Amino acid sequence: xxxxxxxxxxxxxxxxxxxxxxxxxxxxxxxxxxxxxxxxxxxxxxxxxxxxxxxxxxxxxxxxxxxxxxxxxxxxxxxxxxxxxxxxxxxxxxxxxxxxxxxxxxxxxxxxxxxxxxxxxxxxxxxxxx
Amino acid sequence: xxxxxxxxxxxxxxxxxxxxxxxxxxxxxxxxxxxxxxxxxxxxxxxxxxxxxxxxxxxxxxxxxxxxxxxxxxxxxxxxxxxxxxxxxxxxxxxxxxxxxxxxxxxxxxxxxxxxxxxxxxxxxxxxxxxxxxxxxxxxxxxxxxxxxxxxxxxxxxxxxxxxxxxxxxxxxxxxxxxxxxxxxxxxxxxxxxxxxxxxx
Numbered sequence: 001x002x003x004x005x006x007x008x009x010x011x012x013x014x015x016x017x018x019x020x021x022x023x024x025x026x027x028x029x030x031x032x033x034x035x036x037x038x039x040x041x042x043x044x045x046x047x048x049x050x051x052x053x054x055x056x057x058x059x060x061x062x063x064x065x066x067x068x069x070x071x072x073x074x075x076x077x078x079x080x081x082x083x084x085x086x087x088x089x090x091x092x093x094x095x096x097x098x099x100x101x102x103x104x105x106x107x108x109x110x111x112x113x114x115x116x117x118x119x120x121x122x123x124x125x126x127x128x129x130x
Numbered sequence: 131x132x133x134x135x136x137x138x139x140x141x142x143x144x145x146x147x148x149x150x151x152x153x154x155x156x157x158x159x160x161x162x163x164x165x166x167x168x169x170x171x172x173x174x175x176x177x178x179x180x181x182x183x184x185x186x187x188x189x190x191x192x193x194x195x196x197x198x199x200x201x202x203x204x205x206x207x208x209x210x211x212x213x214x215x216x217x218x219x220x221x222x223x224x225x226x227x228x229x230x231x232x233x234x235x236x237x238x239x240x241x242x243x244x245x246x247x248x249x250x251x252x253x254x255x256x257x258x259x260x261x262x263x264x265x266x267x268x269x270x271x272x273x274x275x276x277x278x279x280x281x282x283x284x285x286x287x288x289x290x291x292x293x294x295x296x297x298x299x300x301x302x303x304x305x306x307x308x309x310x311x312x313x314x315x316x317x318x319x320x321x322x323x324x325x326x327x328x329x330x331x
Contacts, residue, residue, distance in 0.1 A: 010137040035225025036205065037133035037142045050172040056189045056205065057175065063221040064186070 003097070005039065005128075012127045013040050020120035024113060026104040027087060031124070034059050034097050049103070058101050062091055081110065092117050094124055132227045132326050140201045143326065144225055145318055148250050149232035150242040151183070151211030154271040157305035158232060159190050159206055162315060165308065169193065184210045187222045197323065204319055211246065220253045228265040228322030230314055232305070233292055235272045237281040240291065247292055265321035266298040269314045274304035 005013075013031060017040060021029045028043035030051055036059035041051055062080070069076045080091040090102045090113060100121060104113060133142045147155040156176065163174045170192060177186035190206040209219040231250065233243045251261055270288045283291075285302060293300055299317050303310035 004134075005136075007137050010135070033133065033225065035133075035144055037144070037225070039133065039135070052191045052203065052205070053172055053175045053189055056187075056191075056207070059224075060177075060186055060218075060221060063224070064218065067217055067221075 003033075003128075009127050009130060010040060013124055014042065016120050016123045016127070017042050020116050020123070021102060021113075024104075024116055025107050026102050026113070028103040030055060030058075030101045031094070032059060032099050032101060034063065034099060036060070039098070054101070058091060058099060062093070062099055079114075090114070090117065092121060094121050095128060098124075098128070100124070134200070134330065138201070139199060140203060141197075141326070142203045142205060143227045143319075143322055144205050144207065145228040145230065145322060146223060146226045147206065147208040147230045147232055148219075148223075148246070149211055149271075150234055150239060150246040151213070153211055153232045153234040153239070153243075153246075154305035155208040155211065155232045156184050156188050158230070158269070158271075158311050158314070159188050159208055161305055161308045161311045162192070162206065163190055165312065166192070183212065184208055185215070186210065186218050194319065202323070206315075213245075213249075216249065216253070219249070220256055223253050224257065226254075226257075226259075226264065227326065228267075228318045229261075230267050230269055230318050231292070231298075232269045232271050233288060235270050235282045235288065235302075236275065237283050240283055240287075243288075244291060261296060265318060265325045266296065267314055267318045267321065268293055268296070268298050268300040269310070270300065270302045271305050273302045273309065274307050 017029050022042050027047055030038060031040040032038050032055040036056040038051060038055050065080060066076050082089045087103055087105055092100045094100050147158055149155055163170060172191060175189040179185045188208040192204040192206060194202050194204055207222050209222045231247060254260060276282050301310040301314045303314060305311055
């Protein structure tokens with residue numbers, strides 16, 4: 001996998017993440033690649049998560065879950081979501097090589113988030129293909 | 131392939147420590163973490179079994195400062211060495227920029243080293259890469275065991291069995307005492323950065 005993203009593409013991706021996801025009231029959204037690199041990252045500014053470790057683990061986790069899916073005869077699992085007491089985390093694949101990770105609290109409904117994430121991914125795919 | 135962020139002027143580089151089980155990959159990272167504690171602001175991530183063996187990987191991010199105006203973030207990973215964990219080893223290798231092969235110097239581990247190196251080549255081929263294309267450093271670990279009278283493979287034997295064709299840089303090291311651990315890391319970072327420079331220009 002090899003790819004290059006220009007400044008305008010990165011700007012557009014951040015715009016989409018801001019308007020479609022951050023504005024829902026989520027805590028943090030990170031676009032990573034499957035190697036665990038961070039491509040874009042937005043948060044509310046009042047959290048101190050170690051997003052580099054988060055990205056490495058998210059990529060590993062997603063790879064592991066995909067491998068599990070194949071073992072039981074599924075192409076992939078469509079909903080990847082971990083629920084906590086205060087924060088939750090949602091993963092969604094973007095094309096073959098990227099992953100969108102969203103961290104959100106009680107104030108955001110999962111259903112609405114999934115809908116908005118799907119919309120955002122459509123837009124991001126267009127930008128990545130440019 | 132490393133990720134270059136033109137907007138934030140940041141480069142993320144992935145270096146993987148590979149090698150047979152119980153060879154000292156995690157110990158390498160633990161030594162680096164303890165030595166550079168002040169510069170590494172985050173915790174080292176490890177996913178271990180109850181028996182303290184690496185189950186998935188260890189992860190240690192390491193900022194080395196600016197090169198040509200870019201903030202360089204080195205990300206050190208290890209793989210689980212045990213044969214049965216090949217699926218996770220392959221996952222960790224995805225997007226690798228540089229490899230340290232940590233060989234076990236103990237005479238009884240000769241075959242295990244050879245098999246692990248072969249396994250590395252097979253796993254790289256899944257990503258259409260070969261060992262010759264990727265910056266590589268060999269580390270002959272556990273040299274300190276000689277003092278306890280444990281039979282070790284000589285430097286020449288290790289070179290002959292593992293490095294004859296590859297002709298990669300190699301170090302005799304002891305991850306436990308820290309001997310040549312930093313030298314190994316510095317060399318792989320230097321090799322990886324110069325290879326990235328060539329790819330980017």
